[in-house]
Amino acid sequence: xxxxxxxRLQGLFAVYxxxxxxxKHLRDTVELQLLKGVNxxxxxxxxxxxxxxxxxxxxxxxxELTLTATSVPTLTNHPxxxxxxxxxxxxxxxHRLDAQASGxxxxxxxxxxxxxxxxxxxxxxxxYTIRGLLGKATDDFCEDGQLVEKxxxxxxxxxxxxxxxxxxxxxxxxxxxxYSNLDLQTQEAYDMAVxxxxxxxxxxxxxxxxxxxxxxAPPEFLMEVQCMHETQKQLRRLVHEIGLELKTTAVCSQVxxxxxxxxxxxxxxxxxxxxxxxxxxxxxxxxxxxxxxLEKSLRPGHPAASMSRPALGLxxx
Amino acid sequence: xxSGNCFLQWGFKAYRTSSLRNSSQSxxxxxxxxxxxxxxxxxxxxxxxxxxxxIPSLDxxxxxxxxDDLPSLAPLQPVSEEEAxxxxxxxxxxxxxxxxxxxxxxxxxxxxxxxxxVDLSKIEKHPxxxxxxxxxxxxKDIKQILMFLKDLGIEDNQLGPYLTKNYAIFSExxxxxxTRVAYLQSKNFSKAQIAQMVRNAPFLLSxxxxxxxxxxxFFQKELELSVxxxxxxxxxxxxxxxxxxxxxxxxxxxxxxxxxxxxxRHLFLTYLGRAQYDPTKPNYISLDKxxxxxxxxxxxxxxxxxxxxxxxxxxxx
Numbered sequence: 001x002x003x004x005x006x007x008r009l010q011g012l013f014a015v016y017x018x019x020x021x022x023x024k025h026l027r028d029t030v031e032l033q034l035l036k037g038v039n040x041x042x043x044x045x046x047x048x049x050x051x052x053x054x055x056x057x058x059x060x061x062x063x064e065l066t067l068t069a070t071s072v073p074t075l076t077n078h079p080x081x082x083x084x085x086x087x088x089x090x091x092x093x094x095h096r097l098d099a100q101a102s103g104x105x106x107x108x109x110x111x112x113x114x115x116x117x118x119x120x121x122x123x124x125x126x127x128y129t130i131r132g133l134l135g136k137a138t139d140d141f142c143e144d145g146q147l148v149e150k151x152x153x154x155x156x157x158x159x160x161x162x163x164x165x166x167x168x169x170x171x172x173x174x175x176x177x178x179y180s181n182l183d184l185q186t187q188e189a190y191d192m193a194v195x196x197x198x199x200x201x202x203x204x205x206x207x208x209x210x211x212x213x214x215x216x217a218p219p220e221f222l223m224e225v226q227c228m229h230e231t232q233k234q235l236r237r238l239v240h241e242i243g244l245e246l247k248t249t250a251v252c253s254q255v256x257x258x259x260x261x262x263x264x265x266x267x268x269x270x271x272x273x274x275x276x277x278x279x280x281x282x283x284x285x286x287x288x289x290x291x292x293x294l295e296k297s298l299r300p301g302h303p304a305a306s307m308s309r310p311a312l313g314l315x316x317x
Numbered sequence: 318x319x320s321g322n323c324f325l326q327w328g329f330k331a332y333r334t335s336s337l338r339n340s341s342q343s344x345x346x347x348x349x350x351x352x353x354x355x356x357x358x359x360x361x362x363x364x365x366x367x368x369x370x371x372i373p374s375l376d377x378x379x380x381x382x383x384x385d386d387l388p389s390l391a392p393l394q395p396v397s398e399e400e401a402x403x404x405x406x407x408x409x410x411x412x413x414x415x416x417x418x419x420x421x422x423x424x425x426x427x428x429x430x431x432x433x434x435v436d437l438s439k440i441e442k443h444p445x446x447x448x449x450x451x452x453x454x455x456x457k458d459i460k461q462i463l464m465f466l467k468d469l470g471i472e473d474n475q476l477g478p479y480l481t482k483n484y485a486i487f488s489e490x491x492x493x494x495x496t497r498v499a500y501l502q503s504k505n506f507s508k509a510q511i512a513q514m515v516r517n518a519p520f521l522l523s524x525x526x527x528x529x530x531x532x533x534x535f536f537q538k539e540l541e542l543s544v545x546x547x548x549x550x551x552x553x554x555x556x557x558x559x560x561x562x563x564x565x566x567x568x569x570x571x572x573x574x575x576x577x578x579x580x581x582r583h584l585f586l587t588y589l590g591r592a593q594y595d596p597t598k599p600n601y602i603s604l605d606k607x608x609x610x611x612x613x614x615x616x617x618x619x620x621x622x623x624x625x626x627x628x629x630x631x632x633x634x
Contacts, residue, residue: 016631018631019634020577102634256634265632270631271577
């Protein structure tokens with residue numbers, strides 16, 4: 001029973017990592033819950049085995065010791081003797097999230113871990129919502145870090161913020177093309193650049209493909225960022241730098257990943273759903289999309305696999 | 318006319334005191350003696366009602382023999398310049414006052430305490446505190462206790478704030494204090510930990526061994542913690558030991574629930590505007606029900622929202 005459950009437990013799925021939890025602890029918790037599910041099952045019926053026993057056979061007059069085949073109960077396969085059927089499961093983590101960040105975290109189980117590497121090599125972009133707070137600067141760019149500076153922010157308007165964000169997006173656009181190592185003189189490269197499909201397929205520093213402000217009520221503001229090859233700390237540093245550009249200071253109060261490649265918030269499983277059946281269903285649901293996307297990205301001569309949603313910059317235009 | 322007489326009487330009496338001081342000054346060069354002699358003669362300090370300075374009855378203070386030595390002076394008799402300079406006409410110490418300001422220049426104990434950093438203005442607000450301090454002798458009582466506190470690990474600059482809070486430690490027996498520290502050490506608290514606990518909960522050493530034992534046992538039993546965890550908890554929050562246990566007992570269930578659960582539910586209620594934990598106000602949510610009910614009942618009855626809304630909210634954290 002456990003092994004057929006295990007057969008359906010191969011593939012990728014997404015969980016929603018809550019803030020304050022380290023990704024390693026999350027991975028361990030998911031593994032434990034899966035093991036609980038896989039090892040659950042009614043205990044096997046008591047088994048018997050055949051042994052040849054020496055015993056007296058025959059009538060009272062002539063007793064002789066002969067070997068007879070008897071079936072005796074055996075405890076060799078009792079669960080209390082050999083332990084649970086599965087003691088570990090191989091669960092891998094995709095693009096990591098640090099302890100204070102939250103959002104979609106892709107995990108791979110069993111053979112699905114191979115797909116994690118493929119997903120990494122597809123160099124897909126990720127979506128974040130980032131909340132910032134104007135007026136202070138801290139050493140680790142987080143709200144609870146050590147305060148370095150406080151400043152006023154009355155002069156900051158929505159227009160100024162939008163202008164800064166557009167500047168950032170423009171400069172990163174240039175970097176995108178540069179790091180993707182494409183010869184822009186060819187027609188195909190030009191077509192792809194026009195459609196916004198150029199992305200670096202190698203290591204590169206963090207690149208922001210799209211950034212815009214969703215909500216501005218000083219001192220708070222909310223941004224949506226599409227980026228790749230990022231770490232959450234670099235995103236918080238981005239908030240700090242936006243503050244500096246606005247001639248004030250800013251810290252980041254929330255970093256939340258809303259999309260990782262093709263896994264969105266709707267696919268992400270909450271803490272209450274980290275059990276065997278929900279995860280198996282999630283893997284089944286995500287399997288066709290995963291297969292399609294990775295097959296597209298591995299097509300030869302196609303440097304950048306497109307996603308269903310184009311880059312934000314083009315959408316606005 | 319009578320008021321004029323009073324004034325003359327007052328002036329005369331003051332002159333008599335000042336001249337007495339003059340004569341005794343020449344006999345005993347140290348002013349300290351006067352201060353301490355005065356302080357032991359003073360009746361209890363009464364700070365409840367601010368009394369105006371009563372004209373002290375100086376007759377009791379003047380020894381009878383000295384009266385004969387005084388030249389019979391009339392108050393309007395001209396005085397030579399040298400004699401005038403030698404008159405020290407300080408106002409006499411009030412026997413009854415609401416503040417220690419009047420005594421601090423005359424009491425070596427108080428002066429040394431102020432040099433240590435003890436905030437006398439806070440201590441004098443307590444009824445018996447000032448009496449206690451004035452009656453103590455620095456060399457005999459206070460010094461030993463200060464050395465004991467320093468041995469414990471409390472730095473010089475921390476003694477002031479500590480004594481401001483727990484001035485009653487001076488009335489404790491040194492042997493009792495040593496026994497209590499020995500008890501804590503027997504419970505495997507390190508010296509540094511004990512120092513930290515005493516610093517953060519100044520009244521800790523004023524608790525008897527039996528009371529400390531009862532409180533430690535209470536926390537270990539009610540929160541079902543291991544010995545090591547109880548020790549860590551108490552080192553981090555020693556005020557648990559000295560403070561009131563009523564709120565802990567009332568909210569026992571909340572402390573035994575996992576933090577993330579309490580946090581998520583509270584944030585959801587705050588988002589809905591239903592986080593009302595004050596029993597006197599309407600729409601009160603009892604903390605017991607808040608933690609113990611399962612998710613569906615929590616959503617329907619307490620939050621009055623659907624489980625899907627709760628899940629959507631969790632994905633925005």
